[in-house]
Amino acid sequence: MRPSKKQIVLAVLVVGLGTFAGLKYHADHSNKEQIAAVTPPRPGCDTVTVAAATEMAPLLTKIADTYNHSARTVNGKCFGIKIDAVDSADAEAQLVAGWDVRRGDAPDVWAPASSSWLAIFGDDAAEADRSTALVPSSASSIASTALTIAMPKPMATALGWPKAPIGWSELAALAGNPAGWGSKGHPEWGAFTFVKANPNYSTSGLNATIAAFNAGAGSPTPLSSGSVASITARRLDASLEQAVVNYGDDPTAFLRTQQRADTEGKPLSYASAYAVDEKAVLDYDAGNPSGDPKTAGTHAKPRVPLVAIYPTEGTLFSDNPYAVLNAPWSTRDREAGAKDFFDYVVLPAQQKVLTDAGFRGPTKKPGAGIVASPNVSAAGPTVTLSTPSGSTIAALRSAWGLLRKPARVLLMMDVSSSMGDSTAENGPTKLEQAKSAALSALDEFNGADEVGLWQYSSALPPGAQTYQELVPVGHFDIDKSQITAAISTLTPKNDSTLIPAVRAATSQLTEDVEPGHINAVVLLNNAKNNFAADNDQAGLVAALQRSTSGVQIYSIAYGSGADKPALQSYSDVTKGQLYDATDTSTAAEAFTSAFASF
Structure with missing residues (x-):
């Protein structure tokens, strides 16, 4: 069986899922350079530690560097900002279990990829008889990116992209069609195949599973435990799961595999579709599937780009919440410093750093990179789904464990x-x-x-x-x-x-x-x-x-x-x-x- 939440928390404590002392052991261990949070604290200033999602951490590190060289103060006190790159799932489990300082500084701020992780924390903490007050149930966004179905452009075009509406239902039907791509005039492409990450560990994998269940339930209203139990909701997701090539805990690993296939001249050989964020599509099409600024420009753009499909039944945004923790290890002063850094991040100059990297703003407004790309939509999705409750997400993950390939x-x-x-x-x-x-x-x-x-x-x-x-x-x-x-x-x-x-x-x-x-x-x-x-x-x-x-x-x-x-x-x-x-x-x-x- 899949591990229970308590087993996952215990695993974090006992076997050390990741390292939080600035260097992050990434789930995929190919040639991706480890992300280092190297910004020194400002001399003579108190340090605020931010545990940020791995895709956001390099950008926040850049912003923190400018903050640390500014003259900003709060009530006459100055603060240095230190960014630690931590997978959202790892941080959530660590916060539930109690932060192990042997593995790095306990954070004053948690900036996961999505507010879903705040809901998951609340449910897991209650189940583990831990205080739910440590993490706020909601927090303001610093940037956003929509979950998309990314497809090699020829395959998307065969489905009618960019004009025809395409949704989870169409993909599930194609996945279940014995003729596969032959039903769309391309028997040489074989069966429809799909890649998504494991929703126990990945934000995009979780969002894709939520969205597929929403589509199966036939309603854009937030999922409930009842709709998760719906036979029609499960049937649609099961069709998609059976088309999966593999899962995993790192969506960028899929895109690196796709990049290798493209380089070898076989861009349609790995998978037909990928459940990844809009930003990941831009990163891939720029030749930098990891999204790390340090690796930008080191690889040519793909011969066949990926294009973003925003499913007609709806999708979710990863809203990158900035949650100032109510932590016994923090102080009132550091909380004030943490809030000041948030105020700094949402200023136009810092927002440009994030939107230039492919994120949207907190209000989902696109930046120049999205507007300029022919492979994503500046308008974004027509239907935006809401994050379910933590207990519903728990039920969803349990259902996925039964339906997965x-x-x-x-x-x-x-x-x-x-x-x-x-x-x-x-x-x-x-x-x-x-x-x-x-x-x-x-x-x-x-x-x-x-x-x-x-x-x-x-x-x-x-x-x-x-x-x-x-x-x-x-x-x-x-x-x-x-x-x-x-x-x-x-x-x-x-x-x-x-x-x-x-x-x-x-x-x-x-x-x-x-x-x-x-x-x-x-x-x-x-x-x-x-x-x-x-x-x-x-x-x-x-x-x-x-x-x-x-x-x-x-x-x-x-x-x-x-x-x-x-x-x-x-x-x-x-x-x-x-x-x-x-x-x-x-x-x-x-x-x-x-x-x-x-």
Whole structure:
């Protein structure tokens, strides 16, 4: 089953989902540079800490730098602003559990991507018997961006874009049509496919799920627990879920995969549609899918742009609320400084920083970037949906857990001798830490999923194999105890057999591909291949590239000895993802992020 809210909160406390001391461990660990909040406090001034959503943090850091070099004061006192980049879901869970100062300064302000997270906090805090007064139930917006259905332009045009109305219902019908794109005159495009992020972790994934349920319910009024339970609402969302290629906790990872496909001359090969924010469409079309100003201009614009569809039944805005916390660790003075920084952010000069980056203003007024782009609409959506209550969002997430596309996953654990090395002086071994991390993330799966377990290294029984099947891929609800027991008893031994093990795993899954499932390998690696009888890395990558099975590889580069280039190549050619856990203390988050793709 999917983790409960309390399990998610506990995971944040125990395994450390992210690092809040300025550097943010991002959910997708490809080549994206970590975001650093490096603005120093003003000398002689009190420091106000803002925990900001990762897509907003670089821009707020830029604005904070100008604030910190200004002469602004409040009642004769000055303040320095420090921005920490924190995923909205991570921050929400941490605030419910009680902020662990060992992982960074407790914030005076929380600036999540959407007010949905304020509602989620209220519900989670009440359920956990925590004070709901810490986070206000509403807060003023500093910028906004609409959820869109982004499509490669030729595919959108085939549906009648930009003139024809297109909504969730049309996409659900196309997803359920056996003829797929053939019903629109393009059989060469195959089935309609969809990519959205996991609503337990992603704002865009949550907004897409809310909007799809609203469309199914047939009303733009705020969702209730009753409408979430509606058969018609669930039927529409289920049609969309079955078209999903993969989930995940980072929408920009999808766009980086789309960018690779475009660069390779196959822009229509990954997915037909993406549930991402309007700003993300602008970032992608500028050649910068991460949206980080530091990477702007480092990649050419795509050959085939994405265009934004604003669903006719309605969509939601991520309103980027600025919530000054009623926190016992804060002070009245810092609260005043926090409010002064808000007043500064909403001034025209600072708003231009945000709108130039693709955000709309707090009132949803478009900036120059939106107005100039032919691929988004300055007018925005015709119907704007409201954020449901926290309890309704909880019901929605539970419903999504039942409707999401099931997965067929093979977990591969590296047990080569280097896994016996200690992670730190007097610390656990790498394998002990990896085992704990994998076990902590297993509840991402539910009874509809099929999961198996292999270990790999040289000279494994029977017959000195390069891998050993410990639990065949089977129903997770039946086999979970076997998988848990098998992981717990893993021991380090012999040499790494990365290449032959990956070859064997993908071959087996390809033979047994389960239609209607996400078929994938989750690969933990700590050491380069050291098996002379099969060291053909290029041949393996070529074989993976030729495969049409759809088996994806989600690689975890674990420790400094991991073969990151090889792992990156496996994930790239199979349209999976690479998660960087070379800092072994981040293994639990890497496993959670990988398993959240299903």
